[in-house]
Amino acid sequence: MFSLILSTTARAIMPLTLVFSVYLLMRGHNAPGGGFVGGLIAAVAFAIASLADGVATARRALVVDPRRLMAVGLALALASGFGGVAAGQPFLTGQWAEVMVPVVGKIGTPLVFDVGVYLAVLGVSLTMLFALSEED
Template sequence: MQTVIFRTAAPYLASLMVMFSVFVLLRGHNEPGGGFIGGLIAASAFAIYGIACGVTPVRRALYFHPMAIAGFGLFLSTVAGLASLAMGVPFLTGLWTEVHLLGVTLDLSTVLFFDFGVYFVVVGAITSIALALEEREED
């Protein structure tokens, strides 16, 4: 698998895929996409990077341990749900607000953060699985 072309292309391919995954994540509420799909795309990106260049560079690029990312995602989703409690509505009720930034109106919501959480859990957990399996190949 470690051909020169693949090894050279992989980092760029991976970064493109990660960017695409974020795009898919953000458009998810109104167009096809969302946290699950985005997360899977990002996870595949890291898996490809790992196959091409080995696990160590991926781990360095990620900086955090993948499971820590997943844990953060779960935490984020839960907090997004708990925010509703603070407003006196049932757990996980969506709260919406509009932010005007540079003339563009952004819909911000707890649901968005919940979806971010889903994204991080999927990225973290599946990258972690893929890397763990790839790692064993090296020894």
């Protein structure tokens, strides 16, 4: 059941939602937000797209397989932990660079970790969502 209104709105909303999710991810360390909620919001964007235009369209919009996103996210989170090891501290100890970036604040391995969480959560939600909504 295709709805022109839903489809048009979804196309307008989706990029905004995605930008918002990345914004939440980036500012998460200092204001409400973070990788977990950012990933969920991004998943909502694709969920709306799949409801409006079908799963195939949503999949194309995502470009990569969500299962790959899970793997990449998990690997990134894990890899960020070795920053501490390389600096001679325990695994997962945060390492910070002395640069300030607008919105984000300081850059450090916890941000990398959070990006990993973002990707993994997005991958997990969409893997389930797509699996449930696809006819096979």
